[in-house]
Structures are given as structure tokens and as C-alpha cells.
Amino acid sequence: MEYDLSILFYTKTSKKDKKGKAPIYCRITVNGGRAEISTNEKTEPDKWDRATQRMKGRSELVKTTNNHLDVIESKIKRLFNRSTEEDEEVSAEMLKDLMIGKRKKRYCLVKIFEENNELTKQQQGQKYSKSTVRQYGTTLKRLKEFLVEKYGKTDLEMDKLDINFIRRFEIFLRTKYKNGDNTAMKYLKQLKKVVHYAIDMGYLDKDPFRSYSTPFSEVNRGYLTADELIKIEEKKFRITRLDQVRDVFVFVCYTGLSYSDLKQLKAGSISKGINGKNWIIYEREKTGVRASIPLLPPAQAILDKYKDDPVCIADGILLPVKSNQKLNSYLSEIAELCEIDKHITMHLGRHTFATTVTLTNGVPIETVQKMLGHKNLSTTQIYSKVVDTKISEDMSKVEDRLKSQTG
CATH class of the missing domain: 1.10.443.10 (Intergrase catalytic core)
Incomplete structure (x- = not known):
């Protein structure tokens, strides 16, 4: 989805203090949706330049105030860019919550999976075999295909994982790749391990696998007489x-x-x-x-x-x-x-x-x-x-x- 970001700094003259200074606010607009935050800065109305959205003058106070506004603008743009790159649903309210610390950083599944795979690779030959490391890579590849095909995304926030997501991923494995019981369970068990890694790291609060079992079917081992x-x-x-x-x-x-x-x-x-x-x-x-x-x-x-x-x-x-x-x-x-x-x-x-x-x-x-x-x-x-x-x-x-x- 395409997002249009607009950032506007303005003064609220209706809220002037006893010294005649007006608070400076920042209005965040994303695709028409608005949210505003206080910059915790103030200025005399006649020292405010509406065109540049900054204070006029060369005093140290002016420089300090304008630098602070630059920092706020840069931070909003950085949060916006990171969120769009990670395929998060971006809104003005979301950016506001991130700015004021009301919203936690949202961790995404593919990035956490890649983090896990890198750690697993580092332990190859010690804790994990070469084939296990390769299997984690294959599971991630299948997961990426699933996200694009079923969700139209390249990544998904960890807190959006639920039992329905797991069920749909299992169906995807069984239908697209014709995986049998045990093969599908291998992929799901590796996803489950990554989810539990995310919980251990504090990236996720609830376990979506809590009520979803991943048992292997007993295989009839063929052999020659x-x-x-x-x-x-x-x-x-x-x-x-x-x-x-x-x-x-x-x-x-x-x-x-x-x-x-x-x-x-x-x-x-x-x-x-x-x-x-x-x-x-x-x-x-x-x-x-x-x-x-x-x-x-x-x-x-x-x-x-x-x-x-x-x-x-x-x-x-x-x-x-x-x-x-x-x-x-x-x-x-x-x-x-x-x-x-x-x-x-x-x-x-x-x-x-x-x-x-x-x-x-x-x-x-x-x-x-x-x-x-x-x-x-x-x-x-x-x-x-x-x-x-x-x-x-x-x-x-x-x-x-x-x-x-x-x-």
C-alpha cells in the first residue's frame, strides 16, 4: 500500500500563556488521517514563520528551538520509513503513539525468523546440523511465499500471529507443496520454535501455538525381506x-x-x-x-x-x-x-x-x-x-x- 506523509509545525495562539507565548504543535497527516503532538516548545506569535514552520531570528533560543523541531521531524520520517519498509499498516495515530512512547516497537515475523536463522547458522556443527540449518532456510522461504500469496505482504507483525494464521499456513503447505502430515509438521515445528524464541526475547506476549498441536504421524517403515x-x-x-x-x-x-x-x-x-x-x-x-x-x-x-x-x-x-x-x-x-x-x-x-x-x-x-x-x-x-x-x-x-x- 502507498502512503502519503505530511508534517506541519504550527502555533496554537488560542493557548497563549501569561507571557504571550503560544505552544508549538506538530500535525502528522497520513493519507488524509491526522494526529497532533506537542513539541513542548513555545514562541511569541510574531517570531513564528508560517512559511518555513520555524522561529525567526538568530538567537541561541531560536537555534535551540528550531534544532529540536528538526529532530522531531527527522524522527517521524524515520519511523514512517521503517514502518513502510516492514509492511506495517501506517497511520497518523500510529506515528503519534510511537513518538510519545505509547506504542511499543512492533516486531515482525520474517525479520525475527532471519535473526533466528543467523544465530542457528552460527551454531552449525555444535548445536545444529547442516541439514537443520538448511531446513530453517527452507521454512523461511515457504513462509515468505505464504505471506505474499495469502496476505499480500513481505512481512507481518508478530502480534498478529494467531491460530488462524497457523492453520492457513498448514493448509498452504499441504495444498501448494503437497506436503504430507510429517513434512508439514516439520515446517510448523520450526515456526513454533521461532515463535517461542520471540517470546523468550520479549518480542511477543502470547503464544499462538498454545492450543495448536503439531504431532508427527507414526510412519509405517517399509523394508525388504x-x-x-x-x-x-x-x-x-x-x-x-x-x-x-x-x-x-x-x-x-x-x-x-x-x-x-x-x-x-x-x-x-x-x-x-x-x-x-x-x-x-x-x-x-x-x-x-x-x-x-x-x-x-x-x-x-x-x-x-x-x-x-x-x-x-x-x-x-x-x-x-x-x-x-x-x-x-x-x-x-x-x-x-x-x-x-x-x-x-x-x-x-x-x-x-x-x-x-x-x-x-x-x-x-x-x-x-x-x-x-x-x-x-x-x-x-x-x-x-x-x-x-x-x-x-x-x-x-x-x-x-x-x-x-x-x-
Whole structure:
């Protein structure tokens, strides 16, 4: 919105004091709306120049008075410019309130979010991982798009945040970006953290999230069975790209690496473990947690296969890792060729390591937690639930067979 500001200094002769001096007032006009404030200055009416809106003369009193009026005018213009730049709704009354200290400074969401993101970035590698810092940046980007599309603004005052704003932002994420439950909740939880940061800093009095829950939905972690994994391992591919993608995927199934960590895998990531064999020892990009993974024979065999690969050598990498999008696309092709009716992705390989390769084979959940690089055991326990479900299903089959034998 365009705003037109006008500032006028004038004397109120009807309020002259006993010495005949009239008080000097300042009239602020914004788009036709008026408000006036006292300058706490006075002058004899015949010493006032209506054209320049200042006192006439060269005395020290005149200079001091006129300087004070200059300061008032500059402050009003500065407040006006700042408010319009921050997309606040500007009015004469608002500027008056700011001038007399009746109105608090109004903090805006995007600026507070940027302040939070800068602090988060400074703590990258200590309190926050690189991926978390990047996620905050993405959340801010989505928020800016939302403000422009739904409010026609580039920023919004913090005190205007309410439950309706949060609800509309969630709907925006679900409709424009087709975000599912957990993805939308990730964005909302980061917004919630910034809101709580604003409250802690005294920028906001009330919490708009107080009655708005942001729960994650329990995800059904897909994984490959031992037979399905073997089927993919033993499948012969004539096309080189499919053979390479299969190898990279199988490597993940036997190491549990996430895509972001797999992409960072270099020769320096492999070292001799306590048993004298090769281990992958690295710090997870997402959590910053140190992870140690002994290389199982199938994983070591894949690394050996590519140790003399010219492309890997030239790029200084251990495996021919393509983009995550391409890998997942080719894995769908591999699933079809192997006649596996599952949506196979790189992340499913990590789930397969947690369930089929480790937990199902009796590896303690605390050990799996350390190999996956999870901060909390509760994250790893999701896979334990999958294994328990599988045990329950298998035992139900045994129970049915026993019943049929005795029947």
C-alpha cells in the first residue's frame, strides 16, 4: 500500500500563556488521517514563520528551538520509513503513539525468523546440523511465499500471529507443496520454535501455538525381506546404470547410511576398527552424531568392485552415487525387473539395514542406534516395532500350523 506523509509545525495562539507565548504543535497527516503532538516548545506569535514552520531570528533560543523541531521531524520520517519498509499498516495515530512512547516497537515475523536463522547458522556443527540449518532456510522461504500469496505482504507483525494464521499456513503447505502430515509438521515445528524464541526475547506476549498441536504421524517403515534383498543382489543387469544403482542400494542395505551421508563417503571415511577390519566411521550430517559401522562382507565386496573405477578415482569417491532423484527412479525400474511389489527408495535401504540385516538377526537395539547415528533411542525403537510385528506374524503362522496338526 502507498502512503502519503505530511508534517506541519504550527502555533496554537488560542493557548497563549501569561507571557504571550503560544505552544508549538506538530500535525502528522497520513493519507488524509491526522494526529497532533506537542513539541513542548513555545514562541511569541510574531517570531513564528508560517512559511518555513520555524522561529525567526538568530538567537541561541531560536537555534535551540528550531534544532529540536528538526529532530522531531527527522524522527517521524524515520519511523514512517521503517514502518513502510516492514509492511506495517501506517497511520497518523500510529506515528503519534510511537513518538510519545505509547506504542511499543512492533516486531515482525520474517525479520525475527532471519535473526533466528543467523544465530542457528552460527551454531552449525555444535548445536545444529547442516541439514537443520538448511531446513530453517527452507521454512523461511515457504513462509515468505505464504505471506505474499495469502496476505499480500513481505512481512507481518508478530502480534498478529494467531491460530488462524497457523492453520492457513498448514493448509498452504499441504495444498501448494503437497506436503504430507510429517513434512508439514516439520515446517510448523520450526515456526513454533521461532515463535517461542520471540517470546523468550520479549518480542511477543502470547503464544499462538498454545492450543495448536503439531504431532508427527507414526510412519509405517517399509523394508525388504531377506529373500527380496537376495533377489536384488543376485539379479544380473545388462544395463550398466542399473547395475551401479543396484550396487549402491545394496551397500546402503548393509551399512544403513542415509543418502546425504553416502554422498559424502570418501576414502578417509574407512578405517580399521577394533577388530582389525574395515569400518565406516563418520559424523552424521543430519544429527552431528558420530556413527561407527563395521563393514559386512557384501558391503566390502561392493567397495572392492569400484576401487579401480576410473570415474570414482577421478571424483575422489568410493561409489558411483547419482542424485537421489535419479537413484530412486532407477530403483523403481529395478523393483519391477526383480518382480518386487514395493516402492523401493534409497531410504528404504536404510530401513532394511535396521530391520532385516540387524534387529531381525539379534543385534541389540542400542548397537543399531549407534550405527544409524540416532541421537535418541526412541527413533530407533520405531524399527523395533516393525520387527515385533514381523515376529508376531511369524508366530501366528506357527500357531496355525500347530492347531492344524493337533486338529
